[in-house]
Amino acid sequence: MSGLRRFLPGRSWLGAYAAIYVGFLSLPVIFLPIFSVNTAATPKFPLSGYTLKWYEQLPHTPALLDAAWNSLIVGISASVLATTLGILAARAITRYRFPGRRSINGLIMAPLVLPEIIVAISMLLVMLQLGLSLSLFTVVLGHVLICIPYSMTVLISGFEGFDRSLEEASADLGESAFGTFRRVTLPMVMPAIISSLLVSFTISLDEFIIAFFLTGTEATLPIYIWGQLRFAAKLPGVLALGTLLLVLSFVMLSIAEILRRRAARRTSNEGGLYA
Amino acid sequence: MPERPVADRPMIEITNVTRSYGAFKALDDANLVIREGEFFSLLGPSGCGKTTLLRMIAGFDNPTSGTIAVDGQRMEGIPANRRPTNMVFQSYAIFPHLNVEQNVAYGLKRLRLDSAEEKRRVEEALGQVSLNGLGKRGATELSGGQRQRVALARALVMRPKVLLLDEPLSALDKKLREQMQVELRRLQQAVGITFVLVTHDQYEALAMSDRIAVMFGGRIAQVASPKEIYQRPVNRQVADFLGGMNFVKAEIVEEQNASLLVDTLGFGRIKTDKPKAFVRNGSGATLGIRPERLRVLWDDSSAKFEVSGKVVERHYFGEITHLIVEIPGLEKPLSVTETNDFGADDIPVGSSIRLAYDPEALVALAD
Numbered sequence A: 001m002s003g004l005r006r007f008l009p010g011r012s013w014l015g016a017y018a019a020i021y022v023g024f025l026s027l028p029v030i031f032l033p034i035f036s037v038n039t040a041a042t043p044k045f046p047l048s049g050y051t052l053k054w055y056e057q058l059p060h061t062p063a064l065l066d067a068a069w070n071s072l073i074v075g076i077s078a079s080v081l082a083t084t085l086g087i088l089a090a091r092a093i094t095r096y097r098f099p100g101r102r103s104i105n106g107l108i109m110a111p112l113v114l115p116e117i118i119v120a121i122s123m124l125l126v127m128l129q130l131g132l133s134l135s136l137f138t139v140v141l142g143h144v145l146i147c148i149p150y151s152m153t154v155l156i157s158g159f160e161g162f163d164r165s166l167e168e169a170s171a172d173l174g175e176s177a178f179g180t181f182r183r184v185t186l187p188m189v190m191p192a193i194i195s196s197l198l199v200s201f202t203i204s205l206d207e208f209i210i211a212f213f214l215t216g217t218e219a220t221l222p223i224y225i226w227g228q229l230r231f232a233a234k235l236p237g238v239l240a241l242g243t244l245l246l247v248l249s250f251v252m253l254s255i256a257e258i259l260r261r262r263a264a265r266r267t268s269n270e271g272g273l274y275a
Numbered sequence B: 001m002p003e004r005p006v007a008d009r010p011m012i013e014i015t016n017v018t019r020s021y022g023a024f025k026a027l028d029d030a031n032l033v034i035r036e037g038e039f040f041s042l043l044g045p046s047g048c049g050k051t052t053l054l055r056m057i058a059g060f061d062n063p064t065s066g067t068i069a070v071d072g073q074r075m076e077g078i079p080a081n082r083r084p085t086n087m088v089f090q091s092y093a094i095f096p097h098l099n100v101e102q103n104v105a106y107g108l109k110r111l112r113l114d115s116a117e118e119k120r121r122v123e124e125a126l127g128q129v130s131l132n133g134l135g136k137r138g139a140t141e142l143s144g145g146q147r148q149r150v151a152l153a154r155a156l157v158m159r160p161k162v163l164l165l166d167e168p169l170s171a172l173d174k175k176l177r178e179q180m181q182v183e184l185r186r187l188q189q190a191v192g193i194t195f196v197l198v199t200h201d202q203y204e205a206l207a208m209s210d211r212i213a214v215m216f217g218g219r220i221a222q223v224a225s226p227k228e229i230y231q232r233p234v235n236r237q238v239a240d241f242l243g244g245m246n247f248v249k250a251e252i253v254e255e256q257n258a259s260l261l262v263d264t265l266g267f268g269r270i271k272t273d274k275p276k277a278f279v280r281n282g283s284g285a286t287l288g289i290r291p292e293r294l295r296v297l298w299d300d301s302s303a304k305f306e307v308s309g310k311v312v313e314r315h316y317f318g319e320i321t322h323l324i325v326e327i328p329g330l331e332k333p334l335s336v337t338e339t340n341d342f343g344a345d346d347i348p349v350g351s352s353i354r355l356a357y358d359p360e361a362l363v364a365l366a367d
Helices: A011-036 A053-060 A062-095 A101-112 A116-129 A136-159 A164-172 A177-206 A209-214 A221-228 A232-267 B050-058 B100-105 B115-128 B144-156 B174-191 B202-208 B226-231 B236-241
Strands: B010-021 B024-035 B039-043 B065-070 B085-088 B162-166 B194-199 B211-216 B219-224 B246-255 B259-264 B268-273 B284-289 B295-297 B306-316 B320-326 B334-339 B352-356 B363-365
Touching: A011 A232, A053 A232, A062 A101, A062 A136, A062 A177, A062 A221, A101 A136, A116 A136, A116 A209, A136 A177, A136 A209, A136 A232, A164 A177, A164 B085, A177 A232, A209 A221, A221 A232, B010 B050, B010 B194, B024 B050, B024 B194, B024 B219, B039 B050, B039 B202, B050 B065, B050 B085, B050 B162, B050 B194, B085 B144, B100 B115, B100 B144, B115 B144, B115 B174, B144 B174, B174 B194, B174 B202, B194 B202, B202 B226, B211 B226, B211 B236, B219 B226, B219 B236, B236 B284, B236 B363, B259 B284, B268 B363, B295 B334, B320 B352
Parallel strands: B039 B194, B039 B211, B085 B162, B162 B194
Antiparallel strands: B010 B024, B010 B065, B211 B219, B246 B259, B246 B284, B259 B268, B284 B363, B295 B352, B306 B320, B306 B352, B320 B334
8 A cells, every 4th residue: 555655646736736727627717707897898917997887788788688588588498398308207217117228318318428519510400301490499499409418417316216115105195196296206306306497597598509500590698699709899798798697507506406415315215314 | 901802803815815026926825814903913034925915905016816805895906095004114205395294194185174173183193103292393303213103193194994014113223123012012902903014023023913924935834823923833934933943853653633742862752733734754853942941950950851961152141141052862952041040141161951841842843
C-alpha cells in the first residue's frame, strides 16, 4: 500500500487540481452576470460602472416577449408530453420483466448521446416527409424526443424501489386497480413527476439546435439570442437575458433534484427509520 | 385470561391446492382446514410454500389446481379487493404519504361510512393496538414496532373474517418480538377473528398458535397443537426443525397397529406409539428424545430409568447449560439441557454422569 501511495499526488495537489477544474467550468458562467450590469456595451475589463438599464430594457422589446411566449408554450407542451410518456415507460421498465426490456431502455436513452445536430437533421427530414409544415408544434415534437431520456432518468429513480406491497396493501384493503393508482402510486411518485416536468421544461427552454432546425418563422428564446448576436450593440441585452435564463434554469433544476431525492426516499418505504 | 374456545366450524378450507411454476411445485396438493376463531400458524423454512399459501388465501396468487374456500364461499375468480380477508405485510406496507389515522382509515373510505362512525372505528382500532393519541403522527415518524401496530390496526379496522400475517415480527429485535408475540395472542383472543400467521420461527409458532401446520418443500408435514408438534413430531424433519432432538437408532422387536417395541443400545427395550407416517424399512427405526427430557442425576439420587456417560462438552447459556454426553453404545453423543439451579454449569468436562429419562419421552420418528 505504502509503495503505491508514493505515486499518488499529495492532498494539496488534488485540492489545487479540483479548484482549477471547477473554476474553468464555471468562470465563463460568472462573466455573464458581471458584464450584464456593466455600463459599457462591450464586454471588456476594466468594468466601467454599475447599471441595471440592460435589464430594464428587456420588457420593452416586443420580439423578445414573443420569443419568451413561444418558449413558454413549447416548454410546457414538451415537458407535459415527455413526462406523460416517461411515466408510462418508467412504470413498465421498473415494474415488469419482459424480453427486450434493456434494449428498449437503451433506445429511449439514445438521444442523450447522439449528436444533437444529427438528431435535428433527421427530425427535419422526417417532419418534411410526413408533410408537416415547420412550426412550434414540430419544435415540441423534437423537444419531447430529447426530453424523454432526462424525464425517464428522474422518473425511474422515483418508481424504482417502489415497494409493490404498498399496491397490494391497497388492493387488500378493498381498493380497485385504478383507485390504487390514484390513491397510492400517483401521490408517492408525484415529487418525481414534478421534478421531471421541471427538468424537461428547463431543457426545452435552453435548447437551440433542434429548435433552430424545426421552427418555422417563430423564434424561441435561444433562437432570438442567436439572432441578436449579430448586432454588437445588443450584446449587453443578450447578456442580461442570458443571466435571467441561467438563474431560472439553476433554480428549476435545484427544485427538481430536491423533489427527485424526496421521491426516491419515499418509495423506499424505509423512511420511518432513516428520514 | 381464560382461553377463548375455538368453534368447530371451518373458516378456511384448502382442498387439493397445488401451485406450480413450470416444473417447480411451490405448493403440492395441500389439504387443510382452519377453524373459525383459531390462531393458526404456517411454519416452515424459507421456500416451503407457506407464503405462497397465504398469498393465495389473500388473493394475490391463484392455485394452479384445487380450491380455497373462506367461510364456505369458494374464492376462484374473486380478486384480493373483494375477499373477506386482510393482511399484515412483512414490510408492513404503511402508506408513507399518509399519517397514522389516514393509513388506518384507508380501507374504510370505500365503505362510505359517515364521518363520525369512521372516526369511531379508527379510534377503536388504534386502541386495540395501543396507539391511542398517535393518529396525527406521520407514517415516516414511526418506530418499527409502531409501524407494525399501524399495519395491524389498518387490517383489523376492516373487521375481516380472517386476518393474514406474513412474518409480521421478523423485522423486530428480539425483545420487542417476544413482547409482540404475547400482545398478538392477547389481541386475537380479544377480537376472536381467525388469525393465520406465516413464520419460520418455531418458538413464535409454539408460543402463539392454537394449531400449527409444519411445511417442507411445498408439502404439509404435520398439523397439530403446539404441544403435540413439539412432543410427538411425525418425522425426523419436523422433530429437527422444532428445537433440538437426539436421534437414537433402534431395532424393531415387534410391530403392532399403533405401537412399536424396539431395542436400543443405550436405553434398552422401549415401547412407543407408532407414528402415522411410519413405513417399515427393514428392522431399523429411529427414536427421538428432546435434550431437556434428559435430567442429570446427582450422587445421592437414582432413577428407575437411567443411562451413564461422560461429559465431553459444556456450553453455558445463562439460565441453562448445554452438555454433550457420550454414552457407550450410542453412535452419537447426547445433547442434554439442564437448568442451572443445581449447578449443572459446574459439572467438569470429562466427568462421568448419570442421566435419568422417562421412556415415554422417547418417540418413534418416521424418516
